[in-house]
Amino acid sequence: MIGRVCLVHGAERPLGFEICRQLAEQGASVILTTPQTASSDEIAALLRRETGNNNIVSDALDLSQRASIRTFVQNFKQHHQSLHVLVNQGPVVSATRVETADGVEGMWAANVLGMYQLTARLMPMLRYCRPARIINVVSQHAGGLDLTDGQFKKRAWSSPKALYASAQAQQMLTWAWAAGLDGSTVTVNAVAPGPYKSERYRDLGGIQGAYLRARDNWSSVDVAEAAKSVTWLASSPELQGVTDRLWTGRASAIGSFRERESLLALVSLCEGTSRVHVQYDSNAFFQEEYDSMVMNRTFTGF
Numbered sequence: 001m002i003g004r005v006c007l008v009h010g011a012e013r014p015l016g017f018e019i020c021r022q023l024a025e026q027g028a029s030v031i032l033t034t035p036q037t038a039s040s041d042e043i044a045a046l047l048r049r050e051t052g053n054n055n056i057v058s059d060a061l062d063l064s065q066r067a068s069i070r071t072f073v074q075n076f077k078q079h080h081q082s083l084h085v086l087v088n089q090g091p092v093v094s095a096t097r098v099e100t101a102d103g104v105e106g107m108w109a110a111n112v113l114g115m116y117q118l119t120a121r122l123m124p125m126l127r128y129c130r131p132a133r134i135i136n137v138v139s140q141h142a143g144g145l146d147l148t149d150g151q152f153k154k155r156a157w158s159s160p161k162a163l164y165a166s167a168q169a170q171q172m173l174t175w176a177w178a179a180g181l182d183g184s185t186v187t188v189n190a191v192a193p194g195p196y197k198s199e200r201y202r203d204l205g206g207i208q209g210a211y212l213r214a215r216d217n218w219s220s221v222d223v224a225e226a227a228k229s230v231t232w233l234a235s236s237p238e239l240q241g242v243t244d245r246l247w248t249g250r251a252s253a254i255g256s257f258r259e260r261e262s263l264l265a266l267v268s269l270c271e272g273t274s275r276v277h278v279q280y281d282s283n284a285f286f287q288e289e290y291d292s293m294v295m296n297r298t299f300t301g302f
Helices: 014-025 037-051 066-079 106-129 158-181 205-217 223-235 260-274 290-295
Strands: 007-009 031-034 055-059 084-087 132-137 186-190 244-249 251-253
Touching: 007 014, 007 106, 014 031, 014 037, 014 223, 031 037, 037 055, 055 066, 066 106, 084 106, 084 223, 106 132, 106 158, 106 186, 106 260, 132 158, 132 223, 158 186, 158 244, 158 260, 223 244
Parallel strands: 007 031, 007 084, 031 055, 084 132, 132 186, 186 244
Antiparallel strands: 244 251
16 A cells, blocks of 8 residues: 555544554555544544554544535645545434534535535546545445435434435445446445444434444444455455445445436435536446446455
């Protein structure tokens, strides 16, 4: 990974921190972000001391705020000429329904629109690097997305429902980007680390929240082990050119939520809300052959 530039957001969370550590230990240049500048600086300094890698820098990035994303990308492009790996770190969970300064429901803003806007604005740099990898850390607990009401303005909001809907959208964006970039030098994959010891669901309410917290507490997998599936996707030479997969550990599957019209609708919604358009390298996403293209892929383990 020496000479490779990796961007990881959400480094204040245990999984994000461990992903940064493992990439730095492999010699990568790591740019890590947290919502607050002070905390990102502290984390970067700690990782420099612990790994001996001085190519670790930090910046503030709040994915729930459009202005924060624009400022971050402007700064990033001023200070970095390359980006080889973008790790979109897993979903943010909120205990209550809050709206951002942009008037968007918080979990939808951070998990979906923020991930879309950041990736879209960095796409030219990723395409320039040849090759590059986009890795979306997702939850397998996904579903219930209503594209006419992604922010739960018409329906009753609950943290599990909002989490599952945004997790579905994250998987769908993975398939949309992979299709649009098919044949290019940018690969796009999703990875679900699975249960591991953490407090990532502490703010998740209801029976579902209690179940997910218990599942993580009972898991024998620690966060360092969970992060290995992400850093393997970022660094493994055998995965060069491998794209459009949902990974659990080192096994891959086709994944769900691949209906073409729904993917197009989600991309259109994200473009309209974030006001950022992605110029795709492939027309496959916009042709009827999309479904056969997906089904003809070979999904295997490594």
